[in-house]
Amino acid sequence: MSENASPKGLDSQGYIEREGSLGLVPRAFHPVVAAARDRLLGVFGARLHSAYLYGSIPRGHARVGRSDLDLLVALREEPTAGDREAVRALGETVDREFAQIDGVGTLLYGRARLLSEAETYDLGWFVACLCTPLLGEDLAEYLPRYRPDSLLARETNGDLALLLPRWRQRIAAGDDTDEARRPLVRFMSRHLVRTAFTLVMPRWNGWTSDLAKMAEVFGAYYPQRAEQLRAAAVLGREPNGDPAVLRSYVDDLGPWLADEYARVHGVKAPRPD
The missing domain is CATH 3.30.460.10 (Beta Polymerase, domain 2)
Structure with missing residues (x-):
């Protein structure tokens, strides 16, 4: 991040700065x-x-x-x-x-x-x-430069409703062990936290890739779901193999987030795959 960037990951003109090097x-x-x-x-x-x-x-x-x-x-x-x-x-x-x-x-x-x-x-x-x-x-x-707007939110993560049936299939087809479930918990935790963050990204007007920060930002706008997101952010870094976590993702948090995302930003344009 350059010395002219804001703490929200934007440059002096309000575009998302490229992270990493x-x-x-x-x-x-x-x-x-x-x-x-x-x-x-x-x-x-x-x-x-x-x-x-x-x-x-x-x-x-x-x-x-x-x-x-x-x-x-x-x-x-x-x-x-x-x-x-x-x-x-x-x-x-x-x-x-x-x-x-x-x-x-x-x-x-x-x-x-x-x-x-x-x-x-x-x-x-x-x-x-x-x-x-x-x-x-x-x-x-x-490629163009990008602002943290609703178009970007929709086209990056506006397809959660399509993903949830696939997630349920992966859970059902997987081995019934903690070791097998742990990668799924990590993957789904990260995806849900990032989707929740991009839901509020245009209102916050910034970008971060830090899961804990994403959950914190989201929680300021949706306090009723803040604790769920904080827990998911932790599991995105230190996953367990608890089947109840996966069920909560595909039966509660995921469907709610998909509906709210579609209401706020609309649905992602179809892709060939």
């Missing part, structure tokens, strides 16, 4: 980032357009043994099923080799999709504001 990566994670960079080049070669870090590692907040490595990869053409399998295998290999991280998550898209009109206020915003360039040409050069 390679210079903020904690020293313990330097070998992990280097390995991921080299192996992405090895897997994709000239087909790779660009690659990015996002999440706690480039923001400088990663915790050794607790944080995951988050990557976004842009290919010059649309990825194939084989490409998706390749990044999955790469992630598993890096995760096994480096105890500093707890998992690797990789988003894989074609350049055209990331720069498409339909994705300007979703994946495009994600690249321009939340991703740190790691390899190749930075796609942010082709």
